Amino acid sequence: MTKRIRLILLTAVLALYSYATAEDGYRLWLRYEPLEDAADYLRQIGDTEAGETNETSALAVEELKLGLDGLLGTSRSSKAPKILLGTPESNKAIAKLDLDLSDLGEEGFWVAAAGTKKKKQIVITANTDQGVLYGVFAFLRHLQTEQDLDGLNLKSTPRIEHRLLNHWDNLTRTVERTMAGASIFNWFDLPYYVEPYYHDYARACASIGINGTVLTNVNSNATILRPQYLEKVAALADTFRPYGIKVYLTARFSAPIEIGGLETADPLEPEVIKWWTDKINEIYEYVPDFGGFLVKANSEGQPGPQSYHRDHADGANLLARALAPHQGIVMWRAFVYEFETQEDRHKQAYTEFTGLDGKFEPNVLIQTKNGAIDFMPREPFHPLFGSTPETPLALELQIAQEYTGGDIHMVYLAPMWKEALSADTYVEGVGSTVAKVIDGSVYGHETSAIAGVANIGNARNWTGHPMAAANWYAFGRLAWDYDLSSEQIADEWTRMTFGNESSTVETIESMLLASYENMVSYSMPLGLHHIMYPGHHYGPGPWHDEGRPDWTSIYYHQANEDGIGFDRTETGSDALSQYAPEIIEQWGSPKTIPEKFLLWFHHVDWDFEMKSGNTLWQEICLTYQEGVDGVSEMIGQWESLEGRIDEQRYARVSALLHRQLQDAKFYKDACLAYFHTFAQRPYPEGVEAPEYDLEHYKSFELYHVPGDPGEQW
């Protein structure tokens, strides 16, 4: 029997086996599989007393039951310590404890061992039912990760107010930049039928503190604002509300024309103002707690106020004023750039929006990507952070792996986001981190928001790659508390998703934590950026030089016979000047800038001596090789898990890792073959020369790559 046939039979047996098991990824990190160490918990966890319940607290009770039944079994003793669940208002037993919940705010929770030695209790409480629900998830996480109940004391309040997913989902059910099947939003069946999976989506989001979701693509479609669709939006809003999740929509700036029948969308025209005001009031009839709008305007072909010689503040304020009576917000994206100005793309958003600082209504946030280009594998922080003292900024991160390997490559993104969040902007001295700008503390902003472009589709396991769910999880955890470490989040997720067997946990965590740097290394190391294949963005394309210059690759790497890299210092585009003096000083010289950013800010000679003693050319080659070798290592680590985790996920991740290795090698070979034409220096020892000639890589094409907007409506 050939290997292929054996593989097929194995997958067939898996298919049959998968009928009986449920490790198909659907349950995400909320599997609630029986714990090994249930006995110990069973002595300490008894019945739940919930007091009065409403929608949200009823869900909290249900979740707690689901979790405990799964983790500990259904035969729990009534003699074991009770769990008191609820707010002081809803649960008299909790009220009696007279706890100080003043620092919990609207969403914080407190989970603690309480009571007396004789009558032990566990208390899950908060000021609101929403907080109680969050507390239940925290408690269950504690058990899922097999932590001690002695001295149980989990108190937590989120640091950022609006913690949102952004779905780049189209109304045709295609999803931009995500490879996980169709959009989860089945618009045609709504509002008539609300599928059970919407609830599982909401549970997953609530379990990590996500409290808002933008349902539509930033490349927007005015049809979502029609009553026919507002009805559907309302059905989703009603479904998500008890979980504490508000819905938001993207507003197409030309909607007054497209669906309103007006001749103009000029934000200063009275009829346009009236149209938006009426429309927004209408939305609130359908969705009384509608969150607000996310807007991409005058960017990559999207309509906007500049089409009428107005500015972004004019556009944002129009919407903001109509939303304000309803407590709605506007997240106006800073992702604007065009080529006509001839200014370095890196500088444009800063120029645009610092110039408008102070002109925005209070309920406007400028939604800004973590870096100034576009979600590259590594980007230095966006200079806009901290540069708008009067205007709050929302941080936009990308969970979808548009530039980081689609649903094929295992890349844990928490380290990327930690790097972004803890970057010190120095705008108000040491410690003015991006996180502190975002949470409002640097400038005393009241409103705060963080958004993650979702990687979710209607695939059974939601995210395509089983490990990609870790990024959805990590986003939520960091949105709640940006001081959590990548390691802790990886540990939580791994235990919840794969169980607590220690060597399994160690191995998977080690892979997760190495995966990000591997990806940077085999794709765009040392500050290289935007050298991916055009259009579908999957795989390398450093030779791309056609069409709009700031959509080419050569614009960004500027490789020539002397060297490579983009001079963004004063001898170049001077994008560096948009940063604080401390940054300018440290990053201004190739010798002092962290090498991970070297080619982002400097055009550097091929022979430049790196800290390692290697030349730049050698370092580039070695780093690419390192990335590829890192994937090989991950494969070795994964193979050690055979027989120790379920066959279904073992096989899937295994297949994907092998593909990732193939891709990583292709990325390395293509880029080195290309850059070699400029560097014309030998490949250093330890680096495998490209397998084929450059033409082989240049002529390679992929077709119909999922998520490519060029193939979607």
Added chain:
Amino acid sequence: MTKRIRLILLTAVLALYSYATAEDGYRLWLRYEPLEDAADYLRQIGDTEAGETNETSALAVEELKLGLDGLLGTSRSSKAPKILLGTPESNKAIAKLDLDLSDLGEEGFWVAAAGTKKKKQIVITANTDQGVLYGVFAFLRHLQTEQDLDGLNLKSTPRIEHRLLNHWDNLTRTVERTMAGASIFNWFDLPYYVEPYYHDYARACASIGINGTVLTNVNSNATILRPQYLEKVAALADTFRPYGIKVYLTARFSAPIEIGGLETADPLEPEVIKWWTDKINEIYEYVPDFGGFLVKANSEGQPGPQSYHRDHADGANLLARALAPHQGIVMWRAFVYEFETQEDRHKQAYTEFTGLDGKFEPNVLIQTKNGAIDFMPREPFHPLFGSTPETPLALELQIAQEYTGGDIHMVYLAPMWKEALSADTYVEGVGSTVAKVIDGSVYGHETSAIAGVANIGNARNWTGHPMAAANWYAFGRLAWDYDLSSEQIADEWTRMTFGNESSTVETIESMLLASYENMVSYSMPLGLHHIMYPGHHYGPGPWHDEGRPDWTSIYYHQANEDGIGFDRTETGSDALSQYAPEIIEQWGSPKTIPEKFLLWFHHVDWDFEMKSGNTLWQEICLTYQEGVDGVSEMIGQWESLEGRIDEQRYARVSALLHRQLQDAKFYKDACLAYFHTFAQRPYPEGVEAPEYDLEHYKSFELYHVPGDPGEQW
């Protein structure tokens, strides 16, 4: 608590509940839930003895185990009668029985109680392992439907050779005319990862005898013929092969230009012939048992031989000759029509292909829809059937509910297909049914085929509407044996899908069997056809009169102040003349034609007296009303099942039925309001007048209807 909140909580509880149960439709009719009456079977079914196994028989053994474990539990007695499974070659115990399997052919099976009184046995045997696999499914179906094992004797051989699904799936993973999510074919992950669900797809197909699948849309894409994709096709072919399922592809006629770099696709040009020959040989290197090509040419914009002034035979034969050495076939679609000829669309395919009869290579079949327009809710049989004595015809049916309510309306299509299959063409006297033309017996054709346009997507339950799975099932059963009745098939499917509780079964069967006629009645009764909304085809559009005439509605209903209907007799287009004399005689007069076809062939006065005594106008109104009332009845029947079937499916079908009623009423109101402008006669008693004026219906729009090819690549 409002009704809405209660509904949401209920769905939330369902979501949690659905973690534990599996009535999400994924297992289709192969749920293998424990039988009530297991005890009786347990006495009669013991261990399985399979002899030697290979891929296919190993799957047969696995399926039998899966089925028996589920239906009867895992504690079966070794003392109960054994099941002998295999061919005489593979299983000595079966060889010893010296059975006469000569009439079973390559795919037939024989399942019977055998052995002696003392040593009872059950035998599942065939000439091939494929037949054995089919036998296992038949045996399990027997148990799933709680039939007696006394005198067990299931012997069956398929009557049609090629029994295919046609997936109108695009390489972008959109699916034309189906509303069940994305395409199940995850091309980007192939060939690296073959998901377990491909096996469950194959099992479902094999269980109903489907032995081939066309993977790509008839609105074709040449990219599937590139090596990069042939590799992916091979992975699917390898997966499906052990289940007896061959893969086929759609061939884009212009591929020599698009991917071959030639200047022409003229089928008589040597370089084009060479290109296709080489390409086909290449395909067989990847897929040694590749089934062949399905081709839509010179139809609705698809390229074809006529672009080079060649005919369909030229085009088909080019491919056929290259496929013949590999035993491949060509299914060349008869669905061709254009407006320039000014000939009734109904006549064109007949004219075209009867003229070419005798000119096709032996491995070409002309794939012909059941009727001469396009899968309308009811169509008289296509006059092409029986009119090509020298050329075999494949019957193309549509499982996808393009014109019959999408994945929203419950419409069981077996009665439609039975009507088509048992229609008597009279070409060789009485009994020359379409089925007998198709199976080759009328003209002694050796090759035969039947195809069903699939309704499958990556939705968890495969088909969107839970009841739509019954159509996939029914197609397979009829493809295997077209003499099975709609009732028997409905009974099988219902028992396998919902269990054997008799009143539940009765109720669901009754609904299924009424559903087709209801749909015809509330959409296009009495021979009305092609009056649906243009583009998305969901809902009514009898007023549509713009653009290409044979794509309007008025072309087909021709309503005016005198009457309505398309005169296809000798006083009109004379399409009727393409039928046999017996048909011409019976259908030639409005008085003798079955009323269900009246307006298909006759333009009839509004006051024409129907058999019922009503005028035509009254009958039209009453029939629409009947259809709407029929849906109300279905709702009443479904409500009686509350608490008797699982909550998940109960709720989903309930929501859909209410939407269906709303749609049915809208269809009726819109059509009657429109036709009333011509008839200008009172609505008869018993018919609710349209709720709104005509403008309301004409101005109603749906957006982004799933499956609309106008929104897909």
